[in-house]
Amino acid sequence: MHELLHYAFMQKAIIASILVGLTCSLVGIVVVLKGMSFMGAGIAHASFAGVTLALLLGMEPFYFSLIFAVVVAIFIGYIERRGGLKIDVPIGIMFSFTMALAIMFIGLMKRYDPRVMNFLFGSVLSVSWKDIIYLAINLFLVLLFFILFFKELKFVIFDEELAEITGIPAGSIFYAFLILLGLTISTSLSSVGVILVFAMIVIPSAAAYELTHRFSLMLFLSITFGVVSSLIGLYLSYQFDIPSGASIVLVVSFFFFISLLISPKRRRLR
Amino acid sequence: MDCVVELAGVTAGYDSKVAIEDINLCIKERSFTGIIGPNGSGKTTLLRVITGSLTPFRGTVKVFGHPPVRVRNRIGYVPQFFNDDPYIPFSAIEVVLFGLYPHIGMIRRPGGKDVERARQALDTVGLLDKEKEPFGHLSGGQKRRVMIARALAGDPDILILDEPSSGLDVKSIRIILDLLHKLNTERNIIIILVTHNINQIASYLDTVVYMRKRIYVAGNPKEVLSKEVLSELYGAPVDVFERNGNICVLVEDSHA
Ligand SMILES: Nc1ncnc2c1ncn2[C@@H]1O[C@H](COP(=O)(O)OP(=O)(O)OP(=O)(O)O)[C@@H](O)[C@H]1O
Ligand SMILES: [Mg+2]
Numbered sequence: 001m002h003e004l005l006h007y008a009f010m011q012k013a014i015i016a017s018i019l020v021g022l023t024c025s026l027v028g029i030v031v032v033l034k035g036m037s038f039m040g041a042g043i044a045h046a047s048f049a050g051v052t053l054a055l056l057l058g059m060e061p062f063y064f065s066l067i068f069a070v071v072v073a074i075f076i077g078y079i080e081r082r083g084g085l086k087i088d089v090p091i092g093i094m095f096s097f098t099m100a101l102a103i104m105f106i107g108l109m110k111r112y113d114p115r116v117m118n119f120l121f122g123s124v125l126s127v128s129w130k131d132i133i134y135l136a137i138n139l140f141l142v143l144l145f146f147i148l149f150f151k152e153l154k155f156v157i158f159d160e161e162l163a164e165i166t167g168i169p170a171g172s173i174f175y176a177f178l179i180l181l182g183l184t185i186s187t188s189l190s191s192v193g194v195i196l197v198f199a200m201i202v203i204p205s206a207a208a209y210e211l212t213h214r215f216s217l218m219l220f221l222s223i224t225f226g227v228v229s230s231l232i233g234l235y236l237s238y239q240f241d242i243p244s245g246a247s248i249v250l251v252v253s254f255f256f257f258i259s260l261l262i263s264p265k266r267r268r269l270r
Numbered sequence: 271m272d273c274v275v276e277l278a279g280v281t282a283g284y285d286s287k288v289a290i291e292d293i294n295l296c297i298k299e300r301s302f303t304g305i306i307g308p309n310g311s312g313k314t315t316l317l318r319v320i321t322g323s324l325t326p327f328r329g330t331v332k333v334f335g336h337p338p339v340r341v342r343n344r345i346g347y348v349p350q351f352f353n354d355d356p357y358i359p360f361s362a363i364e365v366v367l368f369g370l371y372p373h374i375g376m377i378r379r380p381g382g383k384d385v386e387r388a389r390q391a392l393d394t395v396g397l398l399d400k401e402k403e404p405f406g407h408l409s410g411g412q413k414r415r416v417m418i419a420r421a422l423a424g425d426p427d428i429l430i431l432d433e434p435s436s437g438l439d440v441k442s443i444r445i446i447l448d449l450l451h452k453l454n455t456e457r458n459i460i461i462i463l464v465t466h467n468i469n470q471i472a473s474y475l476d477t478v479v480y481m482r483k484r485i486y487v488a489g490n491p492k493e494v495l496s497k498e499v500l501s502e503l504y505g506a507p508v509d510v511f512e513r514n515g516n517i518c519v520l521v522e523d524s525h526a
Contacts, residue, residue: 148376149376150379151371151380152371152376154368157358158353158368159349159353161349162352163368165321165322165323166342166368166371167343167372168371209359213357213361214359214361215359215360215364
């Protein structure tokens with residue numbers, strides 16, 4: 001284990017895992033409590049369309065995935081806030097629409113670009129310093145948002161319309177959050193991939209949600225699950241030569257099932 | 271400025287659907303108004319327009335002479351429906367504290383004084399012993415009382431309540447009504463509430479508004495809640511009688 005830390009790729013992987021684990025599990029709290037998990041999956045797939053378009057055009061994938069993720073996040077958020085339509089329908093449509101786009105862009109490539117697979121499944125062992133800088137900036141913004149608007153965020157989670165009536169700029173806070181969600185998803189793609197980034201967002205918070213009625217404790221537990229499972233997953237990935245995205249998500253899922261088993265909330269139901 | 275809340279020619283609704291039409295309403299200083307009407311008659315929509323959370327298609331809304339969004343910190347609102355996630359990670363006192371956020375201001379955290387104010391509000395609805403209880407663990411009626419405490423905590427000049435008595439037992443309704451009466455008479459807080467529970471509430475009101483998309487009658491309870499007016503409005507024979515100063519409305523049994 002010790003000598004592992006001397007490899008540059010391993011140092012980068014560890015830093016990236018910690019950053020992804022922290023950021024995803026933080027934004028995940030809002031996603032889980034506001035019942036927007038499916039939305040997270042929709043945004044991740046949209047950002048994949050951005051990635052494939054960038055690869056097709058020979059441009060920087062990050063900016064494209066960011067634009068796709070943020071635009072789709074705001075679009076779905078707008079429909080959600082307007083009410084009326086059942087939200088799973090527009091998300092489902094966006095989901096398939098952006099996936100179809102991605103498949104089309106891949107098909108249009110003259111030569112298949114192997115990075116497509118990297119973005120689909122993630123590979124934390126090959127992240128670059130640039131990826132890490134993006135992740136760090138993203139974490140800084142997410143932390144700033146949580147620190148500045150901690151109490152407002154709680155109210156918005158509880159009831160958006162009531163928060164607005166009470167004089168909280170709930171709409172702006174909600175959209176700012178969606179932009180951060182889009183940003184988090186696109187910065188995390190290179191390490192955990194399109195399919196699994198959703199898991200990194202939802203599962204740590206879902207596990208924490210099972211265990212406590214206190215918001216601050218839920219935050220703490222979610223972050224702990226996120227970071228610890230990233231690190232354990234990374235270690236297992238290296239040790240057993242399995243894709244890192246998969247091993248990280250398997251570990252965090254394991255935490256979730258344990259939480260479900262020992263959940264004080266479920267115990268009453270048995 | 272005679273009307274504290276003033277609606278002139280207000281038509282509002284959702285998408286292109288009109289839910290309330292051509293509403294003219296003047297709510298005066300110190301008044302206690304009850305809004306009644308069948309399901310889907312636009313009562314909640316009317317309250318949404320008054321709180322500024324729904325912009326009307328046409329017409330003007332003024333609260334204290336301003337657009338409602340400018341005076342939100344003077345309005346306390348108790349919604350008809352609220353968060354029903356049984357595991358929502360907030361305690362009763364945290365929910366009450368939400369009502370103080372505009373006073374605390376953005377970015378800053380609630381301090382000891384704010385918590386004290388929130389506890390006081392929780393005490394007025396008789397739930398101080400539940401302050402640490404997770405909101406989702408409370409019964410429906412207790413949750414509603416917490417929501418009332420939340421609206422009161424901000425020390426509003428107008429209190430707007432959508433169906434405050436729904437889901438509450440008879441004694442809790444009495445306690446809430448006495449509290450509202452006290453706030454109204456002692457602290458001059460203007461009260462506007464929507465209710466289906468005319469019998470228990472009528473004697474507290476000084477104005478009753480009957481609406482069904484439009485306002486049909488508005489006035490003193492004795493006038494509006496008369497046999498003739500109600501029978502015509504509901505399209506069924508309605509009996510109204512007084513007992514110990516309370517007005518009782520009885521829809522006559524069609525099988526009788
Ligand atoms: N968010 C919404 N989107 C679309 N239509 C709505 C929405 N909310 C209410 N409506 C419609 O507007 C009309 C008035 O609804 P409103 O909720 O104001 O009635 P209400 O008098 O409060 O009824 P209740 O006694 O059942 O609470 C109804 O026809 C309803 O279907
Ligand atoms: Mg209603």
